[in-house]
Amino acid sequence: MSANDFLAGGFAPAPESSDHFTIKKNYDLYIGGKWTQAAKRFQTSNPATGEVISEVALAGTKEVNLAVKAARKAYDEVWSKMPASERGKYLFRIARLLQERAREFAVTETIDGGKPIRESRDVDVPLAAAHFFYHAGWADKLEYAFPGAKVGPLGVVAQVIPWNFPLLMAAWKIAPALACGNTVVLKPAETTPLTALKLAELFDDAGLPPGVVNIITGAGETGQALVEHPDVNKVAFTGSTAVGKAIRRSVAGTGKKFTLELGGKAANIIFEDAALNEAVEGIVNGIFFNQGHVCCAGSRLFVQESIASQVIKKLQKRMQTLIVGNPLDKNTDIGAINSAEQLQRIKSLVKAGQAEGACLWQAAGGLPRKGNWFKPTLFTDCAQSHRIVQEEIFGPVLAIQTFRTPQEALSKANNTPYGLSGGVWTDKGSKAFKMTTGLNAGVVWANTFNKFDPSSPFGGFKESGIGREGGIHGLSAYCQISH
Amino acid sequence: MSTSGIPKTYKLFIAGKFPRSESGRITEVRSAQGEFLANASRASRKDFRNSVVAARKAAAGWAKASSYLKGQILYRIAEVLDGRSEQFVKELGARGFSQKKAEADVAEAVDLLVHYAGWTDKYQALFSSVNPVASAHFNFSVPQPSGLVGIIAPRSGSLAALVSAIAPALLGGNALVVLAAQDALSAISFAEVLVSSDVPAGVVNLLTAQRAELVPEFVKHMDVNAVLLCSDDVDERKNAEWQSAENLKRLSLHPDRALARSPYHILDFQEIKTTWHPIGV
Numbered sequence: 001m002s003a004n005d006f007l008a009g010g011f012a013p014a015p016e017s018s019d020h021f022t023i024k025k026n027y028d029l030y031i032g033g034k035w036t037q038a039a040k041r042f043q044t045s046n047p048a049t050g051e052v053i054s055e056v057a058l059a060g061t062k063e064v065n066l067a068v069k070a071a072r073k074a075y076d077e078v079w080s081k082m083p084a085s086e087r088g089k090y091l092f093r094i095a096r097l098l099q100e101r102a103r104e105f106a107v108t109e110t111i112d113g114g115k116p117i118r119e120s121r122d123v124d125v126p127l128a129a130a131h132f133f134y135h136a137g138w139a140d141k142l143e144y145a146f147p148g149a150k151v152g153p154l155g156v157v158a159q160v161i162p163w164n165f166p167l168l169m170a171a172w173k174i175a176p177a178l179a180c181g182n183t184v185v186l187k188p189a190e191t192t193p194l195t196a197l198k199l200a201e202l203f204d205d206a207g208l209p210p211g212v213v214n215i216i217t218g219a220g221e222t223g224q225a226l227v228e229h230p231d232v233n234k235v236a237f238t239g240s241t242a243v244g245k246a247i248r249r250s251v252a253g254t255g256k257k258f259t260l261e262l263g264g265k266a267a268n269i270i271f272e273d274a275a276l277n278e279a280v281e282g283i284v285n286g287i288f289f290n291q292g293h294v295c296c297a298g299s300r301l302f303v304q305e306s307i308a309s310q311v312i313k314k315l316q317k318r319m320q321t322l323i324v325g326n327p328l329d330k331n332t333d334i335g336a337i338n339s340a341e342q343l344q345r346i347k348s349l350v351k352a353g354q355a356e357g358a359c360l361w362q363a364a365g366g367l368p369r370k371g372n373w374f375k376p377t378l379f380t381d382c383a384q385s386h387r388i389v390q391e392e393i394f395g396p397v398l399a400i401q402t403f404r405t406p407q408e409a410l411s412k413a414n415n416t417p418y419g420l421s422g423g424v425w426t427d428k429g430s431k432a433f434k435m436t437t438g439l440n441a442g443v444v445w446a447n448t449f450n451k452f453d454p455s456s457p458f459g460g461f462k463e464s465g466i467g468r469e470g471g472i473h474g475l476s477a478y479c480q481i482s483h
Numbered sequence: 484m485s486t487s488g489i490p491k492t493y494k495l496f497i498a499g500k501f502p503r504s505e506s507g508r509i510t511e512v513r514s515a516q517g518e519f520l521a522n523a524s525r526a527s528r529k530d531f532r533n534s535v536v537a538a539r540k541a542a543a544g545w546a547k548a549s550s551y552l553k554g555q556i557l558y559r560i561a562e563v564l565d566g567r568s569e570q571f572v573k574e575l576g577a578r579g580f581s582q583k584k585a586e587a588d589v590a591e592a593v594d595l596l597v598h599y600a601g602w603t604d605k606y607q608a609l610f611s612s613v614n615p616v617a618s619a620h621f622n623f624s625v626p627q628p629s630g631l632v633g634i635i636a637p638r639s640g641s642l643a644a645l646v647s648a649i650a651p652a653l654l655g656g657n658a659l660v661v662l663a664a665q666d667a668l669s670a671i672s673f674a675e676v677l678v679s680s681d682v683p684a685g686v687v688n689l690l691t692a693q694r695a696e697l698v699p700e701f702v703k704h705m706d707v708n709a710v711l712l713c714s715d716d717v718d719e720r721k722n723a724e725w726q727s728a729e730n731l732k733r734l735s736l737h738p739d740r741a742l743a744r745s746p747y748h749i750l751d752f753q754e755i756k757t758t759w760h761p762i763g764v
Binding site for chain 1: 609610612614615616617618620622624627708717720721722724725727728729730731733743745746747754755756757758759760761
């Protein structure tokens with residue numbers, strides 16, 4: 001069987017246009033409402049082509065200090081004194097402006113990060129706007145969120161976000177922080193700074209008072225300097241569990257509040273009574289969405305033994321139809337791996353999987369020559385002890401295991417230090433509830449996967465993090481609550 | 484304490500039993516006037532690890548027990564404690580509490596238990612939500628117990644303070660390992676109350692020990708999900724924060740005194756779980 005059997009000849013290219021807006025050749029730091037230069041700069045490139053897109057400023061200690069100072073000033077003099085309903089109006093306005101420039105943000109996201117335009121256009125950007133819109137409404141209603149308690153802002157919030165959902169994570173962090181009355185210094189990821197910088201332009205257009213949000217670009221050291229800054233009241237981090245633990249240690253004894261949204265190794269559990277075609281779609285969406293660069297990706301598949309070979313066959317057939325290639329093409333299912341470094345990590349874990357005895361299968365078909373790419377991959381004959389079962393790969397790699405009883409599925413699924421998400425596929429309601437209750441994970445999808453909404457709290461159990469983001473439960477991360 | 488009766492041997496409380504410390508160590512406890520009261524067991528790190536094993540074994544069953552049952556058990560603790568209040572007043576008195584203060588302390592402990600007994604089937608409704616997502620899904624968020632919680636109780640020896648630290652985590656469906664002060668004889672007597680109140684074995688384990696020896700074990704243990712640390716000691720708090728990082732333990736820091744009544748203390752030892760399901764035919 002050839003690749004894309006029924007697509008013989010393939011689809012005609014259908015690239016999204018990118019000539020209706022500009023990405024500047026240079027970006028500075030957005031501090032105190034002004035674009036501020038830094039001594040050093042670094043490049044951000046398109047992972048699908050390797051081409052340099054833009055050069056951005058590298059914030060050092062001096063710039064971090066400036067940004068925190070600007071945030072403190074804005075907090076003391078403007079933001080903490082503003083009526084809550086006025087705060088909310090800014091957020092509503094930001095949501096609207098983002099909707100208006102949605103296509104520009106989607107294309108920029110795809111060029112800078114490698115994700116398929118279909119995802120940036122239909123998921124990342126609309127959800128980012130929705131996050132601002134949702135939290136805008138909370139600004140003057142916070143006392144209703146904490147019955148019997150008094151609520152107030154924390155102060156200056158340091159936020160460090162990852163490269164897998166650059167704009168969405170920025171919205172996810174900034175919107176609740178501002179709604180709850182805090183000011184922000186945000187550091188986007190090193191490989192994907194552009195949409196956060198465009199967001200700064202949009203804050204300007206919204207007339208957001210200077211210093212309420214400051215955006216500083218840089219690498220790990222910039223993030224560390226920001227997190228460790230003594231005048232920061234709260235740290236919010238999304239990223240790897242290793243860095244999350246380091247941040248937990250660095251805030252020890254400082255009285256800083258913190259929330260951590262870290263790694264995962266989600267189990268996606270398919271019972272023999274599930275609607276199998278839908279389940280297969282759910283498996284594909286679970287692991288191949290955003291090239292598997294998703295902390296809540298369904299990276300461990302548990303199939304009931306009786307249907308294992310059937311499900312794997314269906315899955316392989318479906319995987320043959322996945323289009324890997326130009327992220328700007330509207331037909332593309334799987335885009336580019338975000339960075340050469342991440343590609344290397346995926347390759348080394350896949351190698352470990354083979355070395356440890358798991359059986360590798362990849363969809364047929366070639367990959368583009370330039371850029372960072374990895375084929376959709378699955379492993380069968382996996383054991384609980386395999387590294388590909390235990391460690392987060394953060395790529396389009398699925399490890400398949402089987403089970404016989406619900407209890408076996410639960411104990412295998414929970415046998416991980418992570419606890420971010422999980423999935424269950426069954427047509428039996430009572431079984432679904434038994435499983436969703438039994439899974440030690442913060443977000444559980446039954447007969448669906450990888451769904452997000454600003455009103456729905458997100459966050460992990462165990463080593464997948466501390467705290468929730470989104471929904472009424474996410475507000476406490478940005479509020480001082482006295483009871 | 485009792486001159487005409489039979490002095491009690493104070494031991495540890497692990498897995499529903501009253502063992503001595505495996506280390507064979509004791510601490511002599513004397514009254515405020517210097518009179519010998521008891522040889523309290525001095526729990527070791529091994530005793531702590533055994534307690535964690537017992538608590539883990541009991542955790543799933545207690546988490547699953549109905550809220551109604553948990554409420555009745557908490558209320559039962561209050562009933563039994565109230566019935567033995569004289570004994571506790573006497574014990575607290577021997578440790579330097581005035582008669583009036585001791586009586587008030589025991590009465591407050593009873594009241595706290597009654598108060599929290601009434602929370603077992605209400606905090607879920609307070610802290611849950613049905614989330615109006617934009618897609619065709621039914622989406623809700625509910626609290627689930629953190630699992631295994633270590634409680635490092637206030638040092639004061641007050642029974643009410645001990646109960647204020649234990650009750651919120653307990654009613655929330657967690658299994659506990661509690662570190663009481665080395666000389667907190669009333670804490671061990673409180674374990675006797677728990678035993679006769681249908682609290683399942685292993686759900687609460689109670690140790691008397693030297694604090695500096697065991698606090699690091701509580702915060703470092705990889706099978707402890709959360710810890711309540713009642714402390715005013717800046718270094719102890721900082722070290723606990725640092726050491727709890729390895730398994731990202733939920734660490735709740737509280738001043739070294741009784742916790743005020745609040746359902747938010749229940750929430751400190753809950754994890755919010757969000758469930759999605761499509762709506763359609």
